[in-house]
Amino acid sequence: MKLLDLNQVEISHSLAHQGLRFRIGPFSVSLHSTFSSVSDRIGFFYRDFLTVDDDQFIDFHIHIKKPDNLRHWIRPQSVFSFDGFVPFKPLPANQAFPIFEWGLNWCIATTAHQLLIIHAAVVEKNNHAIIMPGNPGAGKSTLCAALVCRGWRLLSDEMALITPNDLKIIPIPRPIGLKNESIGIMGNFGEKHEIGPSVMDTSKGTVAHMRPPTESVKQANTGVYPGTILFPTYSAGSGVELEEVGKAIALARMTEQSFNSHILGVEGIKVMERVVSRSSVFNLKYSNLDTAIARIDELIR
Amino acid sequence: MPEAPMTLTCLLTETLRNPALANRYSATEWDLLIRQARSARLLGYLAQSFLEQNGKQVNVPDYARYHLESAQWSVKRQNEALDWEFKLLKQVFRDDAIPIIALKGGAYVLADLPISRGRLFHDIDIMVPREAIEKVETRLQAHGWKTTHNNAYDQRYYRQWMHELPPMTHRERETVLDIHHSILPLTARIHPDAGKLIENATPDPENRGILWFAPEDMVLHSMTHLFHDGELENGLRDLVDIESLLSHFGKEEAFWSRLCERALILQLTRPLFYGLQYARLILGTHVPQETIETVAPWGPGRMVRKLMDLLFTEALLPAHHSCHSRTTGTARWLLFVRAHYLRMPLRLLLPHLIHKALIKDLDKEEELSNKFKQIFADQEKE
Numbered sequence: 202m203k204l205l206d207l208n209q210v211e212i213s214h215s216l217a218h219q220g221l222r223f224r225i226g227p228f229s230v231s232l233h234s235t236f237s238s239v240s241d242r243i244g245f246f247y248r249d250f251l252t253v254d255d256d257q258f259i260d261f262h263i264h265i266k267k268p269d270n271l272r273h274w275i276r277p278q279s280v281f282s283f284d285g286f287v288p289f290k291p292l293p294a295n296q297a298f299p300i301f302e303w304g305l306n307w308c309i310a311t312t313a314h315q316l317l318i319i320h321a322a323v324v325e326k327n328n329h330a331i332i333m334p335g336n337p338g339a340g341k342s343t344l345c346a347a348l349v350c351r352g353w354r355l356l357s358d359e360m361a362l363i364t365p366n367d368l369k370i371i372p373i374p375r376p377i378g379l380k381n382e383s384i385g386i387m388g389n390f391g392e393k394h395e396i397g398p399s400v401m402d403t404s405k406g407t408v409a410h411m412r413p414p415t416e417s418v419k420q421a422n423t424g425v426y427p428g429t430i431l432f433p434t435y436s437a438g439s440g441v442e443l444e445e446v447g448k449a450i451a452l453a454r455m456t457e458q459s460f461n462s463h464i465l466g467v468e469g470i471k472v473m474e475r476v477v478s479r480s481s482v483f484n485l486k487y488s489n490l491d492t493a494i495a496r497i498d499e500l501i502r
Numbered sequence: 503m504p505e506a507p508m509t510l511t512c513l514l515t516e517t518l519r520n521p522a523l524a525n526r527y528s529a530t531e532w533d534l535l536i537r538q539a540r541s542a543r544l545l546g547y548l549a550q551s552f553l554e555q556n557g558k559q560v561n562v563p564d565y566a567r568y569h570l571e572s573a574q575w576s577v578k579r580q581n582e583a584l585d586w587e588f589k590l591l592k593q594v595f596r597d598d599a600i601p602i603i604a605l606k607g608g609a610y611v612l613a614d615l616p617i618s619r620g621r622l623f624h625d626i627d628i629m630v631p632r633e634a635i636e637k638v639e640t641r642l643q644a645h646g647w648k649t650t651h652n653n654a655y656d657q658r659y660y661r662q663w664m665h666e667l668p669p670m671t672h673r674e675r676e677t678v679l680d681i682h683h684s685i686l687p688l689t690a691r692i693h694p695d696a697g698k699l700i701e702n703a704t705p706d707p708e709n710r711g712i713l714w715f716a717p718e719d720m721v722l723h724s725m726t727h728l729f730h731d732g733e734l735e736n737g738l739r740d741l742v743d744i745e746s747l748l749s750h751f752g753k754e755e756a757f758w759s760r761l762c763e764r765a766l767i768l769q770l771t772r773p774l775f776y777g778l779q780y781a782r783l784i785l786g787t788h789v790p791q792e793t794i795e796t797v798a799p800w801g802p803g804r805m806v807r808k809l810m811d812l813l814f815t816e817a818l819l820p821a822h823h824s825c826h827s828r829t830t831g832t833a834r835w836l837l838f839v840r841a842h843y844l845r846m847p848l849r850l851l852l853p854h855l856i857h858k859a860l861i862k863d864l865d866k867e868e869e870l871s872n873k874f875k876q877i878f879a880d881q882e883k884e
Binding site: 229255256257258259260262284285286312313314315461463464465466 | 578822
């Protein structure tokens, strides 16, 4: 069963009571929340995701709740907790859905060390995966969203999950996070995609999410091997420039972007080295999304 | 083996007592087990006992195995980092003849005890002779360590009453270091002689320049920490330490009589009684009959013992909401008060607890601290 088989009332009821249980990539989540914004957006963004039966194991028991104090009368807040543990300070209540997305990132990055986790978007076409590690502001999410609008499969917009043994990238398609200008840019870019309401004044500025394509969610069980690593940089007014990157530099930059190389240590670096050595690595400078995509399409031909 | 009281229905403690039970667990029981173990900071220990080669032969389903393997990675990296910190500490004191004793988790890692392969901890604890404490502090400051708790009240609390300095942190690595000169506060009712602990310490066979307590002292320290310190959120984890140390060292028959002798010498007979009592009661630890008989008179009277059994079996459950009954909070609170009562005479304890309850607003801290200084100054005159 998928979440879209439940109506909005059923989703709200599950969230408020026994917990809404669904599968996100390789993980199962049980989510509790009484915020209507959470229930609306879960129903919207996660409609194609599979539910998890009551008798199954859950990886992350998550609550997004109102704080247990009188503040909700004055300035309402939302608190993220992972099975009773609260890793961050409360945020304003209008960020209740984004805090779920950020909190889930935190759960994965701090507890899933059976995988090598890299801060990167991953897309795939013709069985060729492109890993795009990104410093904030490099335009990785925008480029990822644009590629996905043009038919690439979304594996993740935020984290590459790599199995240490066979180097397969495990898909975890989720809503794509967009910030500030990219919200407007993506709004004008395609037709098929759908962007949810914007949330203003977060620590990242204005944020909105784009629904992951149904087709990508359907293929969430099919992993892909790394093919290309691309370090994107958005540079206003520039043409498309593709420049090959040396393997040693690529390895250093990938390590910088890893969420858990400090835990996996030498073993993690060795896995990363194998990923880098089997991939072609480029810097990509771009300003126009269509020409950038045309250039990336050429890469896999 | 003593029967556990009826309140003990927690899946994690049952599994720790009898790991083979896990072979019949459903997915939802594994779900609860992993959650309780994570909350109790025992995921690494569970991983060690289920997954290691000479482990308990439990068939772990993949969905649970991932969480256990992940915890093993964290433990492995932590232990490497700890080894490195101790190498750096040895450098700091290379020109001094000060014995530096690793305590608790750090000692377990350096001594390569089985418990270290599954244990997660936050800080590094060391002990040094009290007369060397100033020199130790100065040396550490010169090597990038800075003191914390900079307000006057806390500094005084640590330096005048406690058995440790305010924690130090390293400026770059952010490691937290607790420096003890005894194993109980100066104000506590019992005074184990720190000199005797240091004299008896085991030197590092790998010559990293650090020592650790002899096996009996290590066990007694662990018990003293748990039953006289009041921090029971990680209580079950600490009890698991005790169980693991006892089953490791206890393989040697002579260990048990040495343990009782040392408890007498160090005035730690009561913590020994409690440690053995609750390790047996909650985790089913094997203790020789002779030892049980030796320590029996070292416990409290019958009524107090019954009360303590009730309180500790409740308070030592994992800090997970599935193990909380309506009385868990009260049990922990009562034991917290008891531990503080053991740490400090009432004339110091009451003002301290009041101070801690009031100090939520940092602006008021200095002002209140001055007021309390006056109260304490008056008391000391008496």
